[in-house]
Amino acid sequence: MADTPIRVLLVDDHQVVRRGLRTFLEVQDDIEVVGEAADGEEGVARAEELRPDVILMDIKMPGTDGIEALCRLRALANPARVLIVTSFTEQRTVVPALRGGAAGYVYKDIDPDALAGAIRSVHAGHVLLQPEVAEALLSQEGPPAPGRSGSLTEREQEVLSLIADGRSNREIARALVLSEKTVKTHVSNILMKLDLADRTQAALWAVRHGITD
Numbered sequence: 001m002a003d004t005p006i007r008v009l010l011v012d013d014h015q016v017v018r019r020g021l022r023t024f025l026e027v028q029d030d031i032e033v034v035g036e037a038a039d040g041e042e043g044v045a046r047a048e049e050l051r052p053d054v055i056l057m058d059i060k061m062p063g064t065d066g067i068e069a070l071c072r073l074r075a076l077a078n079p080a081r082v083l084i085v086t087s088f089t090e091q092r093t094v095v096p097a098l099r100g101g102a103a104g105y106v107y108k109d110i111d112p113d114a115l116a117g118a119i120r121s122v123h124a125g126h127v128l129l130q131p132e133v134a135e136a137l138l139s140q141e142g143p144p145a146p147g148r149s150g151s152l153t154e155r156e157q158e159v160l161s162l163i164a165d166g167r168s169n170r171e172i173a174r175a176l177v178l179s180e181k182t183v184k185t186h187v188s189n190i191l192m193k194l195d196l197a198d199r200t201q202a203a204l205w206a207v208r209h210g211i212t213d
Contacts, residue, residue: 011061031116041069070101101197127166156189160211164206
């Protein structure tokens with residue numbers, strides 16, 4: 001059990017969904033629901049006010065939807081990790097969500113225990129890419145662009161491979177016998193060299209270019 005509970009914000013336009021999520025999550029010893037919002041605009045405001053660790057965000061909401069809310073949170077440099085929880089599986093919703101900075105994408109029929117695990121996973125720094133979600137993204141990208149991977153050092157390619165495997169910085173540090181500070185530096189260099197915005201894009205880039213274990 002974590003010393004400090006993971007602080008979670010629920011953003012969904014259906015009160016019944018929010019109530020169900022809260023009821024389940026409140027029995028988890030290491031998760032605390034700190035607030036709720038009924039649309040993306042309110043969600044962004046509450047995220048700035050409450051500074052949660054993880055936001056559970058629906059996509060289709062009246063007014064400001066989840067995609068726009070993600071973009072606003074990124075513009076504000078809000079540090080919360082966003083886990084999309086939705087019933088929509090189409091590429092036209094999956095792709096913008098992950099490109100917008102979501103740390104993961106799960107469906108509303110997910111097993112409750114699996115949802116709790118997903119919250120812990122994204123909070124730990126993992127990228128949560130279910131196979132069908134990764135496939136949806138890759139299918140829209142077309143053939144891989146030729147080798148910018150040549151600009152990466154051997155160590156950076158090792159780090160990138162572990163990012164694609166869903167490892168957090170701490171896990172990468174342990175695997176490569178490095179400090180977390182050094183791993184963070186490698187991750188920043190990878191994103192800069194490949195002109196990528198975040199770990200999700202880095203993971204997908206690695207898969208497309210065969211930089212995986």
